[in-house]
Amino acid sequence: MTSYDLFDLAVRNLRQSKLRNGLTTVGISVGVASLVAMLSLGVGLQQLATRRLAGSGLFDTVFVTSRQDFRGFDREDDAKQPHPDQAPVLDEAARTKITHLPNVTEVEPEIRVMGEVMSNGETHFGFVTGLPMSARENEAFDNLKGKFFSNDNADEAILLMDFAKELDPKSPESLIGKDITLRYGERQALSSEQGSSGVAVGGSDNAPSSGDDYGFSVVRKQQPLRVVGLIDQEPYGGMRTVSRGRIFLPVRTTERLNMVQFTDMRSSLRGASGKTYMTLTVRVKNPAKVQSVQDAVNQMGFRTFSVLDATKSLRRFFTVLDLFLGIFGSLALAVATLAIINTLVMAVLERRREIGVMKAIGASDSDVKRLFFTEAGAMGFMGGVLGILLGLAIGKAINFGTAIYLTKRQLPPEPVWSMPPWLVGAAIVFSVVVSLVAGLYPAGRAARLDPVQTLKYE
């Protein structure tokens, strides 16, 4: 029999007992709907969590430190490696090398220095932090008052609201657009003559390659800055090794000002050549590439840190959650499967004579089997489509309900339920496959019917 005839006969047969087949189809659709609703809830919750975490800027970031610094950070790891003194330093050359690694979009030093802001004749102490332009995407800037830096080298500052209140307790917002003066320590390299005077720590005697080898001095400097914005919380931009930043400058500006950093003291002791970084913050194209970048940087001999391990356990959690939601949702579909089997077995009993006639006039066993399979598959398909629609309705209701709940608690409404397009296709295919499996027994039973017996008694 051709596929057209098979389908035509199957639909004709299904329409013969509209109520029974209709109810069975509705049963399948309820099963599919519950499965789809549950899985979509899992997907929605996962997206919600990912959205929250991606906004924190954690997932595409690798922090790089030299193993010479932060010794004892990971003693087990240290034991396996050569002595930290042998480890490379995080200098300009290393930064350039990391910048050229595949999938790296940005490498910025973490700059966090002490500074003082002069305002109305008073001085206010705060840590100054350099921010890359990409920090704009960070969720800390969701509630930015004013605007972001105009470029990465501008003489502009964004202040933490707490700090702004310290400067102007009455109307901190009025600071936006005003100029403030930042007082900071500038790092100035010493020449070899000065170095030999013994003020600074010297390098090796026989190969002085640059003035920096002889140490540096710290000179107090002032820099006028225009306040362009205010934020409520510090963006996650580094290891937060020292203290909360309260004054934010474009990262190039901080580098240009050559502010003296804590690590400068460390590297002067070491007598290494040139300027080194405490931490480099490496932004990766997407979270999936974090591991490969991390491996490459480790290969260079540096210590890296990312929250990839945290995402791994998060992903494991959602896989388990999806599994449980899926099992829960499948229960209804399992019941629907029994309904299909029941309906088709009834149909086989009812149509015994018809099956016998079909065989007598030339239908093969496989024709009969395929006919019942097609009927099961058609019910599964229709149940799948109906189930998707029903599932969508349930999802809308869930999102509507959560939105009301969140709004009542003064929280921004957020969807917790999301049906990905692949789930639509997968649910329909799954529904058809489950129906076909359910049709196995009835179809086999129909195919095995003995035409002589079925036609005998009238």
Next chain:
Amino acid sequence: MPRAPEPVPVASNENTMSSTQVHHSTAAVRTENVTRHYPMGEGLIRAVDGVSLTIEPGEFVALLGQSGSGKSTLLNLLAGLDRPTSGSVVVHGRDLAKMSAEDLARYRRNDVGMVFQAFHLISSMTITENVELPMRFAEVDRAERAQRSRESLERVGLGKRLEHRPSQLSGGEQQRVSLARALANRPRLLLADEPTGNLDSRTGEGILNLIRDLSLSLGMTVVMVTHERALAERFAQRSIFLADGRLASEEVRA
């Protein structure tokens, strides 16, 4: 499967007869010592018990006997609906006992037409759809199917009631539909199981007249099971009597 576009089907049905098989036997049907036994509790029912008979092409044969004489079982064996316990059933040179289930289905589809006492039409289908059903199994294309079902129904005198359902027809008319359906795939052998059993005598005679005319015009072999001896003697060329699953006697019409 290519078919010659012929308005009236003729006996030589090329698509079902391969040239290698024709040489073996010229008989339409030949059974040799065929038996069909059923287990029944502890014992065995010998429904057909060693029947050997030969039916020539184009012959109209009646199988007669009491209920339980084995005539319907023998017919089912000829139809390929049942398999013999032993012996052979050779139709158009092919032994049905040696065919696979799939081949038997194909044989029923293409070589045999069946008419039943209870008509066995499918009530949810129009009579045209009923006649088209065997052609669906034979994968005849839709246009040809429509044409051939109309021809078949016209041939049995129901050309004006193509869209009626079986329930809207009288018993005699339903049996005509059943006959038209049996002819749909242009079989060379027509098997009729008590075709007049559910009909009054006048209507029954009409049906048998029709079967005889079709047999003559199409050159079709007919085997009819009946218990009405008078009808058999009037229409069949030969009457074969069965008793307890065995051949009892045979009468050839003069």
